[in-house]
Each structure stands twice: as C-alpha cells, then as structure tokens.
Amino acid sequence: MDATALLLSRLQFAFTISFHIIFPSFTIGLAAWLTILEALRLATGRPAYRVVFEFWLRIFGVAFGLGVVSGIVMAFQFGTNWDVLARKTGPIQGVLLSYETFTAFFLEASFFGILLFGRPRVPPWFYLFSTAMVALGTTLSAFWIMVNNSWMQAPTGYAIENGEYVPADWPKIIFSPVLWVRFPHMLLASYVTGAFCVAATGAWYLLRGKFHAEARIMLRMGLLLGAVLIPVQLFFGHLTGDYVHDYQPAKFAAIEARWHDEQPASEVLIAVPDPASETNLYAVSIPVLGSLIGSMSFDSKEVGLTDFPPSDRPPMIIPFFAFRIMVGCGLVMLLLAWVGSYLSVKGSLEENRLLLWAIFLSFPLPFIAILTGWFTAEVGRQPWTVYGVLRTADSVTPFLTARAATISLIVFCAVYAFVFAFGVFYIYRLLRAGPVVSLARPPVAAVPNRPMSVVDEPITVNSLRSGLGE
C-alpha cells in the first residue's frame, strides 16, 4: 500500500462526493417543495402557484442532471480506489447501493418524464401524484445512501466469514437505530436547503423589484418552512450527536475538542486545538455544559481523545471546526427564518431591505452546513471506513500507485470544475431571468430520460402559440 496513493484516493473521494452531494441535497428539498406547490395549486386554484412551479421545475431539471452525471462516478469509485473495501463489504454495501439504483432510478425516471411533458396528457390528480413520486424517488435514494453510510458508521447485523462481511440480519442492517436519527437529519437538511434557496430567490426578485407575486410566494413559503423545520432539524442534530456519543466516543471527543477525561465536563465553544501538545489554545468554554450535552447530567464523566491509542484517533481539527461551522450556519438560518417570518406576518418584511439582502445572501449557508456536517461525520469516522472493523488504510486498492491516483485526481478536478462552472452559470441565468413565462410549454413528445433538456427550449412566439393550442 502506497501512503501517497491512499491520501490521494481519500482526497479524490472527498472531492467527488462533496461535489455530488450539493445537487441531490438541493433536488430532494426542491422535489418535496414542488409537491407542496402543486397540491396548493390544486386546492386553491391560484395561477401564481403554477408559475412558481414551472419556474422551479426548470431549475430542478438542471440540478438533477448534474447530480446524475456526478453520481455515475460514485458507482465506479468504490471499485477503482477502494478495492479491498468493495471486495469485503460488497455483499452488504453493494446490495444496498443496488437497491438505491433500482428503486430510486425507476421512480425518478418514470415520473420525471410526466412532470416535464405530461401536463397536457394526464389528469391533474395524476400530475400531482407524479410530482409526489419524483419526490419519493429522491427520498428513497437518500434513504439507501443513509442506510449504507449508517452501516459504515455503526456496523451491525453481519458476520465475518473468510474475511468477507456476510449479511446475517437484513432488517437489523437496514433499520438500525442510527439510521432513524441520521436519515431525518439529512432529509431535513435537504428540505431546509430547498426552502432557503427558494426564499433567497424571492428576496432577490423583491430587491430588484421584479415578479412581485411569485417572489412573495417564494419568500414567505421558504421562510415559513425554514422557521418550522430548522428547530426540528436542531433536535435531530442533537439526537445525531447522542448516537455519536454512544457509538463513536472518539469522534465525539474530537468534535468537542476534549483531549482528556473530564468530570464534570466543560463545553468548548471555540478554541484552536493543538494536536502537538494535546491541548486547546485560546479556548472559550463553559463548565458543566459538556456533561449536560453529552449525557444529560451535571456530573457525568466524558471521555477525552487521549483515552484512545493514537492509531485509533480521528484528526481533531476538521471535525471540531466543521461541526461549529455547521451549527453556526444553522443558527444564522434559524434567526433569519424566525425574524423573516415574524416580519412577514406583520406585513413589513418587504420594506426591510436589509433583511431581504441578508436572506438573499444566505443561500450558500445550507450547502455549507451540509458539507461541513458530512465532513464532521466522515473525517470523524477516521481512521476507519467501517467503524471499528476495517481501517481506511486497509481499504484502499493495495497496488494503486501514487502516479495513477494523481492523474485521476487531476482529471476529476478538471472535468468537474469545467462542468460545474457551466452548470452553475446556467442555473444562475435561469434564476436571473425569473419566472418570465407563465404559460404551458408546448406539448411536444415526452422526453422521460432527458431531464436537462427541458430548459433549453427557447420560449418563442411559436411555442407559446402551440402551447395555447392555436
């Protein structure tokens, strides 16, 4: 095993999966939101809901396409770079991910075509059903991914035979207690992401004095969803912390920057952990709070990182800071959502340009929170791929050379940067143009497998005419 190849493989995995997660986390939330919009339109008959729906459907299309394209790489990467992991855990992980492909792909692909082109051909209730099915598909995809990752975080229900991980109890593997806190945590993160992107877009239009009716729907619904969901999310975040405390004490110690055992433990709010001296520099901490957070008690003993042999310790710096950035983003979003919703109920939100600016500029926050949350979970799991059982260093393809790993990392970075730049620019152009045309697109042939194509039909006088049935 080549140490450089190992490091490069880890970097490559981190890079490709971070790039990938941005798109699904956005589309999961957006799909759910589209379902709500369509239901509201059916219930109230307000045309503005339809306009907003059509507009976000286009953006959904591009983000979905980028998610699919960047997802293909993930299906290959376990085999190319993580030969030993793939070989040993394939009977479990491979099966879980095959379920993801089969169930999620099927729902998404079948019903997405109807979403794009089926409006004139199916009854309204079926259209709403299709929207819900697309949302279910994206949710199922997240479900299987979280099942798989939760198994890597807290492996259960397996036996080791000839060095291979043999599934012994599928219900235990799939419905582990860890899943029931982590899956909602991820799902809520996606919903909050969708809500904030929508609210930020609404704020942007209001600041520019455009699309008043649609912008108001986006802003209000986005903020309201955020105001309701973020507290729930914080609660599930706390439960996720509890599972880390119980199942992964080393990770918990790293997140808390707790080097040595403490009783009662203090909570480090902010500090610069110094691995060399195994102490914290410039620490600001609150006594007893650490025990309260860790064990809901005033005098519990909380373990420190130095309890573990150096070879079993995760690095502290990344989980420590990533966790705090995530929580910080969450709190800022909570504040914005609550103040914004309050002012919106009072009816004075739209005059408050400062707050509108803050909401508009907050759109990166949910993405940062999701990425740093994953950094905490994944870096904190080190030095293991399957926690406590299989080390990362033992998972990598043993004959992978540093040269090959360097080449692949550079190629992936270049290709992704290239594609990402164009994709994001394209989403930006769609957002900037806004919900200009509110009429139905022409009923051209259905294109079920081509999510990104919906956006490149230029809206011309001709297509409008045919859309109106002339």
Added chain:
Amino acid sequence: MAMFWVFVLAVSILFYVLLDGFDLGVGILFGFTLNERRRREMLAAVAPLWDGNETWLIVAGVVLWGAFPVVYATLFSAFYLPLLVMLAGLILRGVAFEFRYKTERLRWIWDLSFAGGSFVAAFIQGLMVGALVEGLPISNGQYAGGEFGWLSPFSLLCGVGLCLGYTLLGACWLVRKCVDEVRDAAYRLIPPLSISLLVFLIAVFAYALVENLRIMSRWLERPYLFVFPTIGIVAAIVLAVSVRHRRDGLPYYMVVLIFVAAFGTLAISFWPYMIPFTITIEDAAAPHSSLAFMFWGEGLFVFPLLLVYTAVSYTVFRGKVRPASVDY
C-alpha cells in the same frame, strides 16, 4: 440464485451495449460532419434516449458489486486508468447534449467533447473487453498487472473494433430514425463499416490463433459454439440485402443480431469464468443472504419494471425524427 444474477448482469450489459452502443456510434459519426443541420438531426435521433441507455451501465455496475463483489473489485481496480478516461468521456459527452445549445461561440467545445467523449468511451470499452479476452494478469485473486497491464496490441485492436461496431450500430440507427440527407449518408457508410468490422474480426481471429489464446482452445472443445457465429453471418447477409433494398427499419436489427451473436460467443467462451481464467461465477458470487435479498426485491419486481420502462420509452419515441422538429 447466482445464475439469476448472472442472467440479470448479462441482460444489463447486453442492453447497455445495444442501446448506448448506437448513441455512442452516432456521437462518433457526429464528429465527421460539420453541417449544423445534419448535426441537429443526428442529435435529435438519440437525445431523448441516451440517458436511459447509460443507466444500464450503472445497473450493470451495481449488480456486479452487490452480486459479484470480487469481480467488481478486481476488474474496476485493474482498469483504473481506462475507467477514469471512460468516465471523463461519458460525463463530457453527456452534458454536451444540453450545453451545446446554450452557446454559439463556444459550441465547438461541446461538439468536440461530444464526438471525442463518445469515441473515447467506445474505444475504452472495447479495450477492456480485449484485455479480458487476452487474460488479465492475476495472482492470488488480485490483479497483478500494474498501471498498464491491460495495454497490448490486442486490446488496442479490440478498442478500434468496438468503435467500428458502435459506429455501424449508430449508422443503422440513423438510417432508422432519419430521412433524406442524413439517412442517405448513413446508408453510404454501412458497407465500408461492415467490411472494416469483418476485417477486424478476421484480424482478431488470426491474432488469437497465432498467440494461441486460451480462449481459442475452448472453441475446439465445444463445436456447438459455432451456432453464434452462424447467426452473425446470416444477419450480415440480411444486412447487405436490406441496405441494397433500402429497408430503413431492418439494418439496425441485423447489427443488433450481430452484436448478440458476438456477445453470446464471448459469454459462452468465458463460461463458467467471469474473469477468464481465474475467477468463476461460483468463486465470485456473494453469500446467499445477499443474493436472496436482492432477488426478492429488486430482482423479482423492479428489474421487470425496468425492462417495461425501457420498452415504453422506445415506443413513445418510435418513428422518424422529422427535420422540421429540429429547426432553428
């Protein structure tokens, strides 16, 4: 149970080759015309379908991982660099479908990435099959060939061969889906492509004889295998007749038959090995609990639905692409 998953895997790979094969082939042909109008017609002939076609690759990949983890890990790590290049090619050609219409000035970049990506993906797939036929250096259940263990004159030859095959498939697809200029140009390409493919097959055969590849001896042991090449030859004859009589619908199916014949030939000459001649189906199969769990859910229910779904997509998009629908 393992046999069921071998079947699913084989069907997925075959679907991938037959379906993504034609759109990769159209991508290669795309590079040989500069006429924007023709390019649009060619794109319109594959645009609604390529994404679904590519999904079969992912299906094959995850089935391989779940049901035959050893093969997944061994092959994917052995083909590290080729797979990297193939993925880059597939990504670039995939986004090109959409991005080329976003810009006029930079359209050449996306056209280049479409044609280039299609070519590279096809070439690499052929190369990998060639390397498998020739036999990957494997010791103790681990690939032992180094960064370029898959590289040989034979594997390169197979890369070229699959490009020819896919291009032929693509040309027949265009004959089927297009009219006028594009169709006529595609018709003109079929004879030279078929002849080159024939020359390639003879070259492969000769090389295999000269090098005394182990796969050849299996042929002599099992003469009934010659039923597949016979199907191929019959299909080639029908292909020639249908091209002469300009029967637009037929050539694609004939080339499909040729591919099925080649696939069957390969599959049966590998049997019962998954990686010849080191890892058998039995060696590679995941534990029963994995295979059974896959079978009772995705195998029994979702897999048939995937087939139905593919059939529905192709029914919706049957018939010719009308040039009017791809107007500026």
